[in-house]
Amino acid sequence: MEIHNTTEDIVFTTIDEICASIESKGNPDKLCLCERCRTDVACFVLNRVPPYYIISNRGAARIEQETIKKQQSAADTATLVFEAFKRVSHNQRPNSNHSQPEAKTKDLPAFNIPTIVGRVFNGINFSPMANVSVELWRDGILVPMKDQGWQNPYSLVANTQGTFTFWPESIPADTADIRKPFEYSIRIESEGLETLNHFFQVPVVSESRSAGSFSMGRTFKLPDLYMFPPGGDDD
Structure with missing residues (x-):
């Protein structure tokens, strides 16, 4: 329905x-x-x-x-x-190009990567992390975002309660209905804490065209992540 x-x-x-x-x-x-x-x-x-x-x-x-x-x-x-x-x-978005129209969605088969959502906490006091950058990587490069309103790295501030989100750019496919896992990693650095690297796979089925709009119904949620001082527990 x-x-x-x-x-x-x-x-x-x-x-x-x-x-x-x-x-x-x-x-x-x-x-x-x-x-x-x-x-x-x-x-x-x-x-x-x-x-x-x-x-x-x-x-x-x-x-x-x-x-x-x-x-x-x-x-x-x-x-x-x-x-x-x-x-x-x-009050224009400073990170957007306001002089050029955004590229139109092409009607070509694509793997539409879901929005990746996660949270990161201080492993000592369990408070949400803030004032740090969260990076999404794939194949050794920072993952391009689907829309210029989404950032990678993502800057965590106090009012986000440790939550970060990414909307990765769609990946071209040969045809629709192809099942394929894509490997990503989250990287977070914070002074006084060990660098956090979290590796994960996102299973995706290709569709007949690249998604043109954001949908909360298309979400991949990560487990809560924790950062520790050097020598503490590993992720």
């Missing part, structure tokens, strides 16, 4: 319409309309409007019948989109 949030359709359509309108007027406010900022705008708006889920075409038809409610929702969404563009443009 496929569930669809029609609010996303409204938000994405509104963003496209507003961007087209802004560009047609010469963008007098000099707002950034790049793909990265459009994605940030979508997240801002979707976190502030209620979802509307349907599981059939009857649900879609019901939405079309609610004309007045739909018009009000569209107006509210447009207001939020304008506000979001202003906020995002004044």
Whole structure:
């Protein structure tokens, strides 16, 4: 059974319409309309409007019948989109290229590596690690990320509670439905503690195309990791 949030359709359509309108007027406010900022705008708006889920075409038809409610929702969404563009443009991600559109997903078979999620703790007091960098490696190189909004190395800060995440770039495949394990390693260094190297495999089945969007349903969770002083327990 496929569930669809029609609010996303409204938000994405509104963003496209507003961007087209802004560009047609010469963008007098000099707002950034790049793909990265459009994605940030979508997240801002979707976190502030209620979802509307349907599981059939009857649900879609019901939405079309609610004309007045739909018009009000569209107006509210447009207001939020304008506000979001202003906020995002004044707080752009420093690690993103805002002058170039992001590459479009190619319709070629690929191994879509799931999002890799883990946590790391101080092995002495069991507190979450902070102010350290977590690196994801494969075949002797840092793994490229699927999207420029994701970083490798990943910087742990206090409010992440020791949690790190990576969304590795898809790997080309000859065809769909090929099962293959991919070997990765996590490397973490912290002053006064032994370097942590954790090796693991991620089993993946190739698909007909590279995944174009992030999904929490596609996640590979690592066991909790612990760092110790030199001479302590090994991972």
